[in-house]
Amino acid sequence: MTPSSPYRLSVAPMLDWTDRHFRYLLRQITRGTRLYTEMVVDQSILLGDRPRLLDFHPEEHPLALQIAGSEPKKLAEAARIGEAWGYDEINLNLGCPSPRVQGGGFGACLMLEPVRVAECMAAMRQAVRIPVTAKHRLGVDEVEDYGYVARFIEKLAGVGIGVFIIHARKAYLKGLSPAQNRTVPPLRYDWVYRLKQDFPQLTIVLNGGVRSLVEAQAHLKRVDGVMLGRAVYEDPFVLEQADRLFFGLAHQPNRLEVAQAMLAYTQIQMERGTPLWAVARHMLNLFKGQPGGRAWRRLLSERAGRRGAGLEVLQEALALVAQPRPEVSWVREAR
Ligand SMILES: Cc1cc2nc3c(=O)[nH]c(=O)nc-3n(C[C@H](O)[C@H](O)[C@H](O)COP(=O)(O)O)c2cc1C
Known part of the structure; x- marks a missing residue:
């Protein structure tokens, strides 16, 4: 709706997936797309190993830190630390x-406590100058009512929150696993569109079930932004055209060049003591659907996690996709 919004395309925060290594990989594919960290609990930021939790590569901007918590003071302090660390946005889970x-009393269950959330977000806003944004669902358990989520948003807008990332389904707090909670409750995109109509001054970002940039473009006619999660992890090159289509950038990524850049990055990481697997695990789907892509995935899966595995594993895997063996593609076609 607002084509220049910095929120128009983003990759979702995903625990265990959107760590700094995967984000660096994404940055080789798209320069404009907004990236989010995994969720970090406020208490960990206050008391934990900050460099391990918060460090990122300068190329990762624009980059948001997602925080979880439920106490205004702690959240405000964690937000302040995040801003000082160089993040561009603080997002509350x-x-x-x-x-x-x-x-821990945070996450989706907080949707049932709008007054507390407003206090938390007001404190966070006061603590920092960068945007403080919310990522929430349409409802929780039996609370599934358009009026409820509209009032929830209104309450937060009242303390100055301007950006809402909405996973377009409700969550069940009992009875469903987190994975089921991402598939079982039905998606209601119409509610998210309606929220944009009812709150035209707010930035509304739609999330949930978006599989391609074509779908994202269609949603963008009705909302300000679209956030993709699983589709990107399952095939990072789903973002191949993101810079051209969404940000007017000429950047055109190429899988082999991305793999080469990751090789250089991995070398530096390994010199700092990072195991090969910590980076390589995020690269398994880099050649998805391409000739040699299965062989690439198989070789990395089998060998990159072994004790003492070195860069040569990546180099060997690269040779498989740089010059895929003809019989491999023949077998695939014949199936
Ligand atoms: C492995 C995994 C981890 C996730 N971790 C988080 C998280 O840390 N914070 C969060 O707000 N959402 C988390 N989510 C939810 C995603 O951000 C997103 O809302 C959800 O996957 C729906 O989007 P999608 O259908 O495009 O994947 C996670 C999802 C997955 C698959």
């Missing part, structure tokens, strides 16, 4: 239904 997160 109000959508995760996992039992562990519920046990």
